[in-house]
Amino acid sequence: MKDRIILSQNKSNALPPLIIIFIVSVLISCGEKKEGSAEQENTEAETVANVGVNELSQKEREDGWELLFDGESTEGWRGYGKDSFPEGWTIEDGAMKVEGTGAGEAGGGGDIIYDEEFKDFELSLEWKVSEGGNSGIFYLAEEIEGERIFASAPEMQILDNERHPDARLGENGNRQSGSLYDLIPAEPQNAKPVGEWNKVSIIVYRGTVVHVQNGENVVEYHLWTDEWEEMVQSSKFKKWKNFLNAGGDDKKGYIGLQDHGDDVWFRNIKIKKL
Incomplete structure (x- = not known):
């Protein structure tokens, strides 16, 4: 009698063949989807990796990115307060270079700007600096x-x-690489050594600003707020009303690259309007 009961229980717990077939097919399908997703991710990664310096990938073009420098010409750029591109800047190995004078801001060709004003955007570029070098990226100028x-x-x-x-x-290190100069230090401080390329981004969106350096968010702040005004009023920038109202009444401005008298290189300069 016990044997019969056990047998009966086993029969009641067994899965019908159709259910087993369904489960197996679902597992196989999931495996195929995972494999397909992995293949798609690998293809996208390879596409990005194969994009050359100063070029946009197909995905970047579809997402609305624009090149501001093609590695060969200075088209679109001019000196700040000038009608033409200044001496003291050159193109070297696909990069826009400040020719250092060793005289700091007292010498050289001066700062340059891209001749279009931007409001909400993400700016991306790479830079490397010479030994003891100093420069900067301006925005909403x-x-x-x-x-x-x-x-x-x-x-x-x-x-x-x-x-x-x-x-x-x-x-607190607020003049180190990636910082909002003399106001907010970049944390973590992850700049690469002299001679290596650093990839950075600046995101400006409705007053929120983020500095990204080598893949990490290192600064975040909010323009035109009480906190921004308090911070500026406690700094050396308090005497410049236009700094406090960065971007002016229209909340937009120029992208600028600084000539501080040192050799500095810039490449892969691109922007996406938000």
Whole structure:
């Protein structure tokens, strides 16, 4: 009798053949989807990897990215406050280069800007710096007669943190690479050594600003807020009203690259309007 009961129980717990076939087919289908997804990701990664310097991938073009520098010409760029591209800047090995004078901001061709104003955007580029080098990336700059670009534009710092004295000045490292210059330090501080390319992005969207350096968000702040005004009023920028109102009434401005008298290279400069 016990044997019969066990047998009966086993029969009641067994899965019907059709259900077993269904489960197996679902498992096989999931496996195929995972394999297909992996193949798609690998293809996309290979496509990005195969894109050359100063070029856009097909996906970037579809997403609305625009090149601001093609590696061969200075088209679209001019000196700040000037009608033409200045001497002191050259193109070297597919990069736009500041020819260092060793005289800091006192010499050279001066800062350059891209001749279009941007409002909400993501700017992406790569830079490398010479030993002891200093430069910066300006955004939301206004071109105001008699004023330097830094009087109206926030700056993402470019620096050789190991050698340039600015790395030890300011407060809490707020003059080191990736920082909002002299206001907010880049954290973590992940700049690469002299001679290596650093990839950075600046995102500006309705007053929110993010600095990204080598794949990490290192600065975040919010323009035109009470906190922004308090921070500026406690800094050396308090005497420049146009800095406090970065972007002016229209909340837009120029992208600028700084000539600080040192050799610095820029490439893969591209922007996406948001």
